[in-house]
Amino acid sequence: MKIFEALKWASSYLQEHKREEFAAELLLRHVLNISRSELIIQFREELDQDSFCIFEKYVKLHAEGTPVQYIMGYEEFYGRKFKVNSEVLIPRPETEELVEGAMTRIKKLFLKERKLTFADIGTGSGAIAVTLALEVPFLEVTATDISLPSLQVAKENAAQLGANSIRFIQGDLLSPFLETQERFDVILSNPPYIPESDEEGMSDIVTKHEPHRALFAGNDGLVIYKRLCDQLPFVLKEQSLVGFEVGAGQSGAVSSILKNTFPNAKVEVVYDINGKDRMVFAEIGFCQNG
Numbered sequence: 001m002k003i004f005e006a007l008k009w010a011s012s013y014l015q016e017h018k019r020e021e022f023a024a025e026l027l028l029r030h031v032l033n034i035s036r037s038e039l040i041i042q043f044r045e046e047l048d049q050d051s052f053c054i055f056e057k058y059v060k061l062h063a064e065g066t067p068v069q070y071i072m073g074y075e076e077f078y079g080r081k082f083k084v085n086s087e088v089l090i091p092r093p094e095t096e097e098l099v100e101g102a103m104t105r106i107k108k109l110f111l112k113e114r115k116l117t118f119a120d121i122g123t124g125s126g127a128i129a130v131t132l133a134l135e136v137p138f139l140e141v142t143a144t145d146i147s148l149p150s151l152q153v154a155k156e157n158a159a160q161l162g163a164n165s166i167r168f169i170q171g172d173l174l175s176p177f178l179e180t181q182e183r184f185d186v187i188l189s190n191p192p193y194i195p196e197s198d199e200e201g202m203s204d205i206v207t208k209h210e211p212h213r214a215l216f217a218g219n220d221g222l223v224i225y226k227r228l229c230d231q232l233p234f235v236l237k238e239q240s241l242v243g244f245e246v247g248a249g250q251s252g253a254v255s256s257i258l259k260n261t262f263p264n265a266k267v268e269v270v271y272d273i274n275g276k277d278r279m280v281f282a283e284i285g286f287c288q289n290g
Contacts, residue, residue: 001046001047001052002043002044002045002046002047003028003032003039003042003043003044003045003046003047004043004044005047006028006047006052006055007024007025007028010024010027010028010055010056010059011024013059013060013063014059014062014063017063017064019062019063019205023059023062023068024059025039026068026072027055027058027059027062027068027071027072028055030058030071030072031051031054031055031058032051058071065204065205065208066205067090067205067206069084069090070084070085070086070090073085075090075091075125077091077095077096077125077127077131078096078099078127078131078135080130080131080134080161082125082126082127082130082157082161083125083153083156083157083160084125084153085153086211087147087149087150087152087153087211088124088125088150088153088154088211088214089124089125089211089214090125091124091125091127093273094245094272094273094278095127095128095190095245096131097270097272097273097278097279098128098188098190098243098245098278098279099128099131099132099135099188101243101270101279101281102132102186102188102241102243102281103132103135103136105241105243105281105283106136106139106186106241109239109241109283109286110185110239114138115138115139115140116138116139116140116185116186117139117140117142117182117183117184117185117186117237118132118139118140118141118142118184118185118186118187118188119141119142119143119144119174119177119184119186119187119188119235120132120141120142120143120144120188120189121144121173121174121187121188121189121191121228122144122145122146122173122189122190122191122192122214122224123143123144123145123150123151123154123168124145124150124153124154124190124214125150125153125154125157126143126153126154126155126157126158126163126166127157128143128188128190129141129142129143129154129158129163129166130154130157130158130161130163130166132188133158133163133165133166134161134162134163139186140165141163141165141166141167142166142167142168142169142184143166143167143168143169144168144169144170144171144173144174144176145168145170145171146170146171146172146173146213147170147211147213148170150211150214151168151170154168155168173224173227173228173231174187174228174231174232174234174235175231177234177235178231178234178235181234182235183235183236183237184235184236184237184240185237185239185240185241186240186241186242186243187232187235187236187240187241187242187243188242188243188244189224189228189243189244189245190244190245191224191225191228191244191245192213192214192221192224193221193222193224193225193245193246193247193250194221194247195219195220195221196219220253221247221250222250222253222254222257225244225246225253225254225257226257228244229257229258229260229261230261232261232262233261233262236284237285238285239284239285239286240284240285241281241282241283241284242258242281242282242284243279243280243281243282244258244279244280244281245278245279246277246278246279246280248276248277248278249277250277251269251277251278251279251280252269252277254280255267255269255280258280258282262282262284264284264285265282265283265284265285266282266283266286267280267281267282268280268281268282268283
């Protein structure tokens with residue numbers, strides 16, 4: 001069988017099972033360990049039987065609902081490959097925008113390259129913490145998660161990508177820092193924010209495979225933001241930055257929660273590349289003039 005024939009079969013098979021056809025190309029490139037341009041060049045070459053057997057297995061796994069990223073074992077985030085498995089949420093492109101927005105504000109708000117303390121709450125795969133540790137070397141990075149298996153994945157990603165200075169702590173949201181009375185310059189979180197009532201209308205690729213604890217948050221999706229904002233005043237420095245990823249349509253409610261907690265803060269809603277309200281930032285303790 002030639003490569004283009006294998007790809008044609010897989011695309012049709014996935015389409016029949018109501019899956020995205022583009023997954024076929026991703027999986028074949030993964031099996032052959034080649035780029036898209038290399039795949040195109042080799043389109044009419046023979047696909048050896050061993051490679052086809054692996055490819056067929058992967059295609060059928062995805063047709064059954066297993067996310068492509070879990071099959072391949074990684075997802076790209078901010079130009080780096082992060083290990084993922086069923087213990088962690090698959091990093092999304094929208095979260096790259098949270099990281100980008102945080103970096104822009106860190107450079108704007110704080111003295112150039114002075115040491116800053118930063119915490120990523122609910123780190124999952126470690127995508128936010130590792131990326132910021134590598135992109136902003138003057139940050140002292142701490143990453144927390146309630147799940148030990150998630151933290152293990154994050155630690156492996158940090159080691160693999162060379163972010164060796166990150167401190168990993170198991171704990172529920174900000175509780176570890178309430179105990180130690182630590183305070184931070186910057187806190188980011190991409191918490192669970194999907195209302196439980198939304199589960200029925202979601203893809204089974206997400207609901208049956210990604211960890212529920214990383215997706216769903218009560219009836220309105222706001223419960224974690226409320227808990228975080230109850231704790232934030234006790235773990236932030238006088239001048240600080242907070243950034244949350246939010247579900248589309250939640251920015252008004254999350255902004256209100258932050259404003260109630262920090263009445264004098266500059267609270268800003270930021271829209272993602274698709275025009276959806278996706279991030280809320282709070283600049284606390286800074287002069288608002290100009």
